[in-house]
Amino acid sequence: MENLIRKNIQNLVAYKVDAPQYEIIVNANESPYDFPMILKRKFTDEICNTDLNRYPEACFPELLKALSDYTGIPTDGIICGSGSDELIAMINQAFVNPGDVVVSHSPSFDMYNIWANISDSRHIRVPDLPGHLPDVDGLIKAACDNQAKLLYLCNPNNPTGYIFPKQDIIKILDAVPSLVVLDEAYIEFFGESGVDLLANYPRLLILRTLSKAFGLAGIRCGYALGNKPVIDVLYKVKAPYNLNVLTQKLAVLALQNRDKTLKNLAEIKSEREKVMAVLKEFPNLTVYPSGSNFIYFETPLAEKIYEALLSRNILIKRFKETGTCPESIRFSMGKPKENQKILEIIREVVYNEA
Template sequence: MNKVRASAPQLQGLVPYDPKYLPAEAFLSANENPRDVDPEIRKQAMREVKKAALNRYPDPLANELRDMIAEANGLERDQVLVGNGGDELLFDLALAWGGPGRTFLNLPPTFSVYAANARLTNTTVVDIPRNPDYSIDEEAVLARAAQGDVDFMVVASPNNPTGLMASPVFLERLLGATDALVMVDEAYFEFSRQTMRPQLAAHENLVILRTFSKAFSLAGVRVGYILGNPGVIREFVKVRQPYSVDVVSQAIARVVFANRAKFEPGIEAIISERARMMEALHKVPGVTPYPSDSNWIFFKIADAAEAWEYLYAHGVLVRDFSSAPYLENGLRVTIGTPEQNDLFLRNLRDFALRP
């Protein structure tokens, strides 16, 4: 038969996630760490990889890595789950707490994958837009959550792509106002230096998402994890893909996590460069940068799409949000090395000052 029936109805109108990963001299679009894993740590990781039996399935739950993460966070193994990057765990959240007749509370603008996962699982999406400065409309969120029909929500802290942390006081109020599962996405918490980890014991409905992709330079390896109540973790285990974290990724992640203190100088360098970049952006005519607690800065500029093209033509790839709802005329630049940042700033100034 020379035809195929239509795909599932919930796919209609969904646009595939496209990070526009293009070749460039300065990759400043994907919030990656600009520095690769230190050569000595890489050697350790390769020694571990060589020990792996490639003909055998991996430990389904990556228990050795789970134990390391649990110990570092003062938790037990059953309070940790490792996934194929944060992306798998975000989809597992929608599988376990979403579905027909269930509701996801979204705080746009935020990471678009949250709402996309909800729609893929036929979950109703309720939007509470952020304030004009991209802070959370806290009272509106609390009022909507108090209605009692919300099943789960994700609060990115810091928020991607706009940069600000969620107030810990607000998050405590939210956790106390609802029995919905509240995932706090802490993918960038190493740059904000703030975490909700101390609140886990007091709130059964709190789950925290983290990743190796950003601060630990492992975006190419795909390892993320969640911290939560044992009962919550069990529900995630029911829907996760078996063997989703392969033996190579587990081996590399164990070595990197054991050496995590060695990444601190690089993290500090990014935080320092973020401050320098923010100060410099304030001096570029027509540019409005927004405060950031992460490893990027979101900014607005007239003719943003044209600015993106200009930057890319001069070797700098940033993320274009200029046509996204709530983010019009917006671009996001990842904090790179000083040399990459200087290249970006020089070309952005040239664009802003063009005749």
């Protein structure tokens, strides 16, 4: 059997995620607020009037129209996928040959590396500068020296929360030969998108999702914005019915009712600032600025904090030490009472160890 498996897949560790069964879950950057009940009821009525024995719309025209209204990008400049994950897979399938180079800053979203490995490409990860500032010149050099096919920019970045200034994005676009993938999964928490750059940069592709700010991680709906020639290439590798009818209808409902689905943005950002202010007062924690719905901090107490929270039925994200990063924690914003409870436990650990 082993000789039948592609060599680059044999040593690949499967990305398996166990269903979390915890009282408080702040490990996956999800919204702590569920989809509004009034819209759930409307969705239920729509599904009762939908023929589920038929395949869904293969090119999701109603969803593209709703996304166009939201982003200002024409429908022929948009493609949808089952979360950003599927879109990253499609990008690799369409553009990357075995042996090609893919560049990203590091640390960043794991799926860039996973799909680089699956596509049998060479992934160059450019470590952040001190203070978790991406090495813009290093990224440009890596992409140019290696004629990289793809260059990923995660903005705001997961897991560090860093924001790329617009001038740095432009500097990279002006310099590299690559398709630049600007991942804006968390852009609603920051606000300054790179969508306006699409008009002048044909090799720019922007990834978005409804999983974060819209609170719809459960329906798996992501989308990419780009110029028509790039989007047309992605349609060549898209599965015919990659978004089921339930996902499409719920996504349209969310986009058409943005006043309801995005109403908690201000509170989440306010909680982020409050929690960050408290964490900065604790010893042995290095807290970094964030433009997202989570906070990232490095600490030698990461394992003890993680275990203490786990023992209280709370799941947070812990990163083990690597060659370039010390032990760290990513803390997704929960509801105010949840955040307060987590802070109390972190305080206990920090001051017991001081």
